[in-house]
Amino acid sequence: MTDTMFGSENEHWVCPNDRQLALRAKLRTGWSIHTFQSERQRKAQTLEKRELDLIMSVIHRAEQHEIIEQHRIGRLVERLENMRRSAVGNGLSQCLLCGEVFGLLSSSSVLCLDCCMKVCTKCGIETAGSQKRAQWLCKICSEQREVQYHMVSGGAKYGLNSLLIVVAYVLWSALEMNCFVDVFYVCFLAATLGTLDFSLLYDQENNALHCTINKAKGLKPMDHNGLSDPYVKLHLLPGASKANKLRTKTLRNTLNPVWSETLTYYGITDEDMVRKTLRISVCDEDKFRHNEFIGETRIPLKKLKPNQTKNFSNCLEKHYIHPFLYNDKSLEERGRIMISLKYSSQKCGLVVGIIRCAHLAAMDANGFSDPYVKTYLKPDENKKSKHKTAVKKKTLNPEFNEEFFYEIKYADLSKKTLEVTVWDYDIGKSNDFIGGVSLGINANGERLKHWFDCLKNKDKKIERWHTLTNELPGSGYND
Template identity: 70%
Template structure:
């Protein structure tokens, strides 16, 4: 059933605010500064008032994208008037963040749980590392409010979603929104696209530099963040493998050290390939991250390829390396669960 309860109320709206074109708040009539509005469950615009008694509650938070560090800071402030979920008329709420599209647990973050309250104040900042400008144009942040149950049956209270392309670089944006039950998937997917075509498995920070003095390509594996957990303990034992191909022989394969029990390993290792600069345009660098397992096959976490045939940030990184000799260029890349090769 798609029935929506309509709540009609009259109030004075801020003169400088306008409803979003996607907002469930529709203006029916205007008389001076007074507007008669219809509220469909919740308001999505952070400028508009929603009656808490008619909704699932409201959520205050702020978002800041720092371009230089490729970081998205999500400051979860507080919620008000949350729907009571427990027999005592209260709730044990926490916030869960999820970057969409992306079906992996590696893109999920969460706050602490606050007990016995419908008006929690978290004042907690959660950070996504390794987000590129390309990600900011196509990703949506989902913020879900849930009630923690001591028996493990956590219950969903409500959510809101923010298209990251609405954020301005290096400028904090504040939100005060009413929660919705579920935002239809169609509202966050580009027309004709599949939101879950490929699963994201984390991010990797790589550096490239062609040294004219050494006639070598220098490849740096700096660190990974938000890797998918492959072990029962909720972690992985990751290492990175890089292969320059084709026609580079055994010297083409390099591996980093193994980092134990972490989803955010730091390597800071550098590898070199003897190669003419003119030959680089014909090459491709395969990057793969693996979970080390003793006595059995290593588990593939995710990978990506850099080269002239790549796209987006992966192509741009390779092109900038070719164009700017003797200059180290660092870029974040998304790891996907496709096109993996053998870990040996």
């Protein structure tokens, strides 16, 4: 659309075009405009050196505040994640943080107001409620509240005001010179952390989520040389822990890294795809200090369609901590196990396959476990049906690929229950129970369906993923 001019030769009144009308509508500055200037007049209205210096000083101040705030928030979040990783108890019979067992002769327990887990008084912080009653928070939840408070107040206190000044000044200058400026583009330039290209594929048949990290562009420099050493790490929320953390390799001295790596989560169910969110974080690796957070993006898995690859090119954002993504469910999850069942007509027995585990709970101080699996076919009064796999050292995602055989008549199989437990092997003390699952006529949901599918399909191997529960089965399981 062209502008229509009215008035004398020196003063031209012009009907604004659609682009100008759209900009003025966003800025709520009215509908009239006094414009049309020659190229010479436009050049005469360029910004003076003093004005340019003012803009540059504001931008520099905003960047400095942003860096300070980024480091501060990063340290708080890093400390919170370290506390979560170092938690060794189950929050029921043990202190969630230090693992001390509760009892008459040991420490008393208090219940955390936020996560509803039990901690000892040394690992809890007493607060006053609205009715002046004593309320307790575990140190993790107390630290989480602190991080949330600083993240909400930090943006308004530091970088945000300066950025608004820059954006307002640039827009005002553009209006004075009758230039069209995209408001969102200016804001993006003032606060960008970079973009990340990646793709996601949910393989429904194999219960796997494939995450291909392609490349990033325009990352924020974090090192003194104006570059970064970026890598990408993935977490599934809720339930973020070392068990479900995946990461790419680190690329040195670049702001435009190309990874082209595929990271895979196994044991992902349709329920997970509805309930969980994938957090993708870009960080800068530092050999001598803590790694620095650059930015993140989050994808609710319900956006994906089974067996269809979806490509993303997302702008990175700052840390965002939502209480619903760090609730007590993250502490209840014990991991997953993949089991195969087959009744062999030729051998007249049940073949149980222990294939692999995923996202197991960490039981050792180093943030890992030394897991192995035990199986029983019950009822078994003499405990002769016990089988166990080899121990896999220092892993939360072990692969076993072992099979056990139980000689049993097909008619008797419907009366039996297969109990599978996962343990952490310890030297010199009792092994720690990680989680268990029972398959049989008294089970329900996927566990019952798996058992019936085995009974209905002789000589056919049926594989299923099952969620481990934190309830220890019968007394025969004490290890």
